[in-house]
């Protein structure tokens with residue numbers, strides 16, 4: 001798979017993005033450890049919550065990118081391949097009813 005990065009204009013896959021995050025932050029992530037990384041991830045989720053409540057469209061977009069980047073970092077630290085994980089769990093739509101759109105009882109899954 002070709003590396004994705006600043007000079008590449010192709011759409012990015014989840015695997016390519018996770019690889020870019022590994023190449024960009026992997027050494028720092030290893031030093032920080034998974035517990036510290038998880039705290040950063042949660043902090044970014046909090047920033048996304050604040051942006052959704054009162055931020056501009058640009059701020060919201062930036063916080064979504066940060067949350068995804070920190071999720072990729074966390075997956076790297078945990079040794080999880082995000083693309084494979086997503087494919088396994090969501091390839092058939094809803095993991096419970098295996099439909100898209102989800103046909104689960106709204107009382108169970110609103």
Ligand SMILES: [Zn+2]
Pocket residue numbers: 094095096097098099102103104109
């Ligand atoms: Zn469902």
